[in-house]
Amino acid sequence: MATTSTLDTLNIALPAKLPLDSGQELENVCIAYQTYGELNADRSNAILVCHALTGDQHLASPHPITGKPGWWQRIVGPGLPLDTDKFHIICSNVIGSCMGSTGPASLAPDGKPYGMRFPVITIRDMVRAQIAMLDVMGIERLHGVVGGSMGGMQALSLSANFPERAARIMVIASTARHSAQNIAYHEVGRQAIMADPAWQGGDYYGSGQTPDKGLAVARMAAHITYLSEAGLTEKFGRRLQNRPNGEKGEKSFGFDADFQVESYLRYQGLSFTDRFDANSYLYITRATDYFDLAEEHGGRLADAFTDTKSRFCVVSFDTDWLYPTAESRNIVHALNASSAPVSFVELSAPYGHDSFLLNVPALDRVIKGFLEG
Amino acid sequence: MATTSTLDTLNIALPAKLPLDSGQELENVCIAYQTYGELNADRSNAILVCHALTGDQHLASPHPITGKPGWWQRIVGPGLPLDTDKFHIICSNVIGSCMGSTGPASLAPDGKPYGMRFPVITIRDMVRAQIAMLDVMGIERLHGVVGGSMGGMQALSLSANFPERAARIMVIASTARHSAQNIAYHEVGRQAIMADPAWQGGDYYGSGQTPDKGLAVARMAAHITYLSEAGLTEKFGRRLQNRPNGEKGEKSFGFDADFQVESYLRYQGLSFTDRFDANSYLYITRATDYFDLAEEHGGRLADAFTDTKSRFCVVSFDTDWLYPTAESRNIVHALNASSAPVSFVELSAPYGHDSFLLNVPALDRVIKGFLEG
Structure with missing residues (x-):
């Protein structure tokens, strides 16, 4: 063997x-x-x-x-x-x-x-x-x-x-x-990856740049579909993030991750890019979309x-x-x-x-x- | 007045x-x-x-x-x-x-x-x-x-x-x-916009570049949530796109929009950027997420x-x-x-x-x- x-x-x-x-x-x-x-x-x-x-x-x-x-x-x-x-x-x-x-x-x-x-x-x-x-x-x-x-x-x-x-x-x-909805979510992810200039038509290997931002957005969108609405509500609800300095969570009136669910999703997106190749994401989502x-x-x-x-x-x-x-x-x-x-x-x-x-x-x-x- | x-x-x-x-x-x-x-x-x-x-x-x-x-x-x-x-x-x-x-x-x-x-x-x-x-x-x-x-x-x-x-x-x-799920979808959209280098920290006005790709992805992700699964299935199902030359739809074994639902979503994303400002999308989604x-x-x-x-x-x-x-x-x-x-x-x-x-x-x-x- x-x-x-x-x-x-x-x-x-x-x-x-x-x-x-x-x-x-x-x-x-x-x-x-x-x-x-x-x-x-x-x-x-x-x-x-x-x-x-x-x-x-x-x-x-x-x-x-x-x-x-x-x-x-x-x-x-x-x-x-x-x-x-x-x-x-x-x-x-x-x-x-x-x-x-x-x-x-x-x-x-x-x-x-x-x-x-x-x-x-x-x-x-x-x-x-x-x-x-x-x-x-x-x-x-x-x-x-x-x-x-x-x-x-x-x-x-x-x-x-x-x-x-x-x-x-x-x-x-x-x-x-x-289903059409399944395909739709995957298409959002693929478009997010291909919209990232670091994707470079897929020829990013060895370029020192990888389409991490696009891949992270793709993962975030997909990740929502993996969880139930009730599960998200139970896990996060509308709870606010505590600040790094230990302050109790308050609305920042800005675009930081105020809500715990935002912070969670950002982490899911970011950590995914450490272990997964953006082109593989394109090909494997395509394979599932073709499945019938x-x-x-x-x-x-x-x-x-x-x-x-x-x-x-x-x-x-x-x-x-x-x-x-x-x-x-x-x-x-x-x-x-x-x-x-x-x-x-x-x-x-x-x-x-x-x-x-x-x-x-x-x-x-x-x-x-x-x-x- | x-x-x-x-x-x-x-x-x-x-x-x-x-x-x-x-x-x-x-x-x-x-x-x-x-x-x-x-x-x-x-x-x-x-x-x-x-x-x-x-x-x-x-x-x-x-x-x-x-x-x-x-x-x-x-x-x-x-x-x-x-x-x-x-x-x-x-x-x-x-x-x-x-x-x-x-x-x-x-x-x-x-x-x-x-x-x-x-x-x-x-x-x-x-x-x-x-x-x-x-x-x-x-x-x-x-x-x-x-x-x-x-x-x-x-x-x-x-x-x-x-x-x-x-x-x-x-x-x-x-x-x-x-809800947490509502916030999650909006956060995906915001991250898609802010990941677009053309966003330039929001200072894109007059630069000749606008974060259209990010905004289009944001719109695509949101648009799915506006439709029902059954509605998408009825409207598109897994039907394939006819090709521009009139050929009947077949799988391209590529990354073109093979399915009608892909083409529809791409159009929704693209046409949205003609009429909407990406920063406004950030601010208005934030306002709704804050709503309680x-x-x-x-x-x-x-x-x-x-x-x-x-x-x-x-x-x-x-x-x-x-x-x-x-x-x-x-x-x-x-x-x-x-x-x-x-x-x-x-x-x-x-x-x-x-x-x-x-x-x-x-x-x-x-x-x-x-x-x-």
């Missing part, structure tokens, strides 16, 4: 060119990944976890840039929902991203960074790369695939396009297609699951207004129509879309039950 | 300095306004219409820059809900704006544009300026005040702070305080209406997620608690927050009935 360890991660160089939905091919593709728990002798206990838009392979290991715990650290380990005593958990960075897998910051065959010469990719392309990785690993059939948000799109796409490759498909807080599983199957979602041999579990959250429960029901109806075994639950959690990343014990139980059932 | 006609509008120079909530005073304040219908002999038939965030005084007359019909043209005229046979309709541009009333683009006493030296204003400050305008006009008591969105905030503030000045208060698609009518009255909203002599009408729309019906109910409960006569209706309309500006016949009937009752 052609693996190397750089940047605190494992890497696989794909042996062949990767065909893309655009008709192009991607050469010299590298997939960065992490694993947790041992692969058993017959290679039958592997679970692929697919990460969300700005996630990465550091599922349960410290992030190499921020030093923060893995994004699903809470549920990975012996006896935990992603049980490392039983399963070999694999999480790989999607192509187009910036944590080691080939993306717009990678070097093109001409030795210069791709920038906007990187081909536009789709969710299915991301999945093709993961299947190619599994081929290198010698894993024929996964015990399961689990993904939240964009990770759920990958799980759906894998089940539709590679129906033999996974026994269990778990789709959390996700959708089978991006029914369209790929003649316009009828049920036809995406005709050949499925998997069991499904679909989970939504009652406060998620980015991918509301209706989107999950849409998936469940299509699975029912194609006679696929599916369990569905709408969980109650106050955190909006981000619930899938946060401490929701009911979700932990659903994950454990589904993967061990 | 010190009125002049410039820029296709009427102007009043306020005779005294305007005291502001910040503790500052604003000198040489000019109020730009329009009127429709005759003022009667005892000056008792005047209705003040308060405009929304990016609205203006051109209620029912062509916009001097865009040439488009007035923003409420549809309902102003003989026999219409704002009946010019019966009423003298006044609509004035709020201070801080950019259509003739004093704002950040106006000249400060030193002869240079204020820019960010313009004082931060509040909704109450806007109302103070309107009351000063009415004083110049010799209008003691309005037949009514009508406002949608930020206009509704002004109507509420007028009733709380100048309870003798209006017989009827009509609040449409509005709120008594900006209960806070101004010891934390109890009902106390804002203790001295009211007015009748109230509150209208919300079922698809408005910017200022949802719950916010209107909050106002109605406070009015009930202070024994003020109030009628309340939640109207069904598919357009989200923007319903108050669009063709909703039920709204027309409610307006006409309330103002003539």
Whole structure:
């Protein structure tokens, strides 16, 4: 297995060119990944976890840039929902991203960074790369695939396009297609990045300038959609910031961050630029906007699951207004129509879309039950 | 009456300095306004219409820059809900704006544009300026005040702070305080503007550069909140743009506006910059974020209406997620608690927050009935 360890991660160089939905091919593709728990002798206990838009392979290991715990650290380990005593958990960075897998910051065959010469990719392309990785690993059939948000799109796409490759498909807080509103928010983010002169048409690598301001605005706009209105109200309401000198918060009658929610959002925007590449944000948001599983199957979602041999579990959250429960029901109806075994639950959690990343014990139980059932 | 006609509008120079909530005073304040219908002999038939965030005084007359019909043209005229046979309709541009009333683009006493030296204003400050305008006009008591969105905030503030000045208060698609989510969206817009190097700390007047890119992104982000998810889906769904050469829409596998909703949003952002000043956007969003009518009255909203002599009408729309019906109910409960006569209706309309500006016949009937009752 052609693996190397750089940047605190494992890497696989794909042996062949990767065909893309655009008709192009991607050469010299590298997939960065992490694993947790041992692969058993017959290679039958592997679970692929697919990460969300700005996630990465550091599922349960410290992030190499921020030093923060893995994004699903809470549920990975012996006896935990992603049980490392039983399963070999694999999480790989999607192509187009910036944590080691080939993306717009990678070097093109001409030795210069791709920038906007990187081909536009789709969710299915991301999945093709993961299947190619599994081929290198010698894993024929996964015990399961689990993904939240964009990770759920990958799980759906894998089940539709590679129906033999996974026994269990778990789709959390996700959708089978991006809505007009979803596309609209992403377009705001892309325009914010491309409006930043430091973006330089995407050729900012090595220029000493990166479009951090535009990327921060994109993140701020998107971040609002990850939270519930009620959650924001409970967390911040209209509470004012205390001043650095310890003064109790008062309106400044200026444009400083008076409200705690302003300060929080600014921090979210700013800190994001430390760990994420603006071009990757463009490409990955584009991939999710292009996602429409029914369209790929003649316009009828049920036809995406005709050949499925998997069991499904679909989970939504009652406060998620980015991918509301209706989107999950849409998936469940299509699975029912194609006679696929599916369990569905709408969980109650106050955190909006981000619930899938946060401490929701009911979700932990659903994950454990589904993967061990 | 010190009125002049410039820029296709009427102007009043306020005779005294305007005291502001910040503790500052604003000198040489000019109020730009329009009127429709005759003022009667005892000056008792005047209705003040308060405009929304990016609205203006051109209620029912062509916009001097865009040439488009007035923003409420549809309902102003003989026999219409704002009946010019019966009423003298006044609509004035709020201070801080950019259509003739004093704002950040106006000249400060030193002869240079204020820019960010313009004082931060509040909704109450806007109302103070309107009351000063009415004083110049010799209008003691309005037949009514009508406002949608930020206009509704002004109507509420007028009733709380100048309870003798209006017989009827009509609040449409509005709120008594900006929520954390409302503030968050505005903060994204402000950061988008201030991230644009052309903003130049607000001193862009006369520089030949204006922060159009930042302002366009701000408008795009805000515009999404004005529409309903269902409305966006119905209007655009995932339909693709036809290409300029007439080719049927296909995915470009690039970053052009493939989806109609992208193209629509880009147009909304771009066209906004033709008619609006970025600094005004900063100041007016700040004013709405600061708005909390209960806070101004010891934390109890009902106390804002203790001295009211007015009748109230509150209208919300079922698809408005910017200022949802719950916010209107909050106002109605406070009015009930202070024994003020109030009628309340939640109207069904598919357009989200923007319903108050669009063709909703039920709204027309409610307006006409309330103002003539």
